[in-house]
Amino acid sequence: MSWAAAVLTLFPEMFPGPLDVSLIGKARQKRLWSLEVRDIREHGLGRHRTVDDTPAGGGPGMVMRADVASAAIDAVARDGRALIYLSPRGAPLTQARVGRLSEGPGAILLCGRFEGLDQRVLEARDIEEISIGDFVLAGGEIAAMALIEAVVRLLPGVLGAEASPVEESFSRGLLEYPQYTRPQDFEGRPIPEVLLGGNHAEIAKWRRQASENLTKSRRPDLWTKAEG
Numbered sequence: 589m590s591w592a593a594a595v596l597t598l599f600p601e602m603f604p605g606p607l608d609v610s611l612i613g614k615a616r617q618k619r620l621w622s623l624e625v626r627d628i629r630e631h632g633l634g635r636h637r638t639v640d641d642t643p644a645g646g647g648p649g650m651v652m653r654a655d656v657a658s659a660a661i662d663a664v665a666r667d668g669r670a671l672i673y674l675s676p677r678g679a680p681l682t683q684a685r686v687g688r689l690s691e692g693p694g695a696i697l698l699c700g701r702f703e704g705l706d707q708r709v710l711e712a713r714d715i716e717e718i719s720i721g722d723f724v725l726a727g728g729e730i731a732a733m734a735l736i737e738a739v740v741r742l743l744p745g746v747l748g749a750e751a752s753p754v755e756e757s758f759s760r761g762l763l764e765y766p767q768y769t770r771p772q773d774f775e776g777r778p779i780p781e782v783l784l785g786g787n788h789a790e791i792a793k794w795r796r797q798a799s800e801n802l803t804k805s806r807r808p809d810l811w812t813k814a815e816g
């Protein structure tokens with residue numbers, strides 16, 4: 589059984605978009621994962637297939653209707669999958685959550701637009717809210733793509749053996765050490781000596797130290813957690 593993503597969106601033409609290139613795209617051809625894209629507007633109301641309305645209590649913009657969003661959700665078979673609304677108010681997406689999602693059967697991803705979604709559908713369908721960062725996008729589509737891409741690269745068979753996800757940033761709660769390749773001298777900057785010596789224990793020690801230093805200086809929040 590391959591990992592199954594379903595995306596509910598008002599802009600289905602955005603998909604698969606960037607999810608169709610490189611390793612992620614090839615993995616879909618190999619059926620390591622699948623993508624079902626559903627147009628929320630199919631559940632819109634009336635001749636104009638209306639999906640939104642003005643916010644109760646006033647204010648700018650439009651809000652996606654609970655009845656329309658729930659109809660779109662209910663039309664997709666759940667199949668034990670995570671049900672997620674991409675939202676700036678959600679829990680920040682972490683590599684740990686991505687890893688757990690990759691071990692499950694898939695995810696149903698609801699993409700908002702406008703001012704967001706009627707609160708009642710989030711409660712009535714017990715929807716998990718996930719944010720991809722402390723900034724506001726115009727819609728949930730790019731956030732859904734980011735989540736899918738992060739999950740799919742962890743699925744067995746997607747990355748080549750040489751591109752192991754075990755060592756990289758966040759996998760041990762640390763940022764990844766700096767990488768170098770040829771030329772040995774770039775504008776007067778040499779590659780650190782130890783990396784050219786072939787002493788694997790020394791290299792591992794240098795990388796570990798570099799990871800720790802980077803994490804301490806750039807992400808003290810992660811460092812506090814890694815230590816604890």
Ligand code: SAH
Nearest residue numbers: 674675676700704719720724725727728731
């Ligand atoms: N007024 C809302 C923002 C709406 S942005 C608020 O302040 O919470 C429109 C849509 O973009 C949202 O419904 C959501 O699906 C998506 N979106 C915006 N920023 C996001 C983020 N950081 N992470 C995930 N989804 C986001």
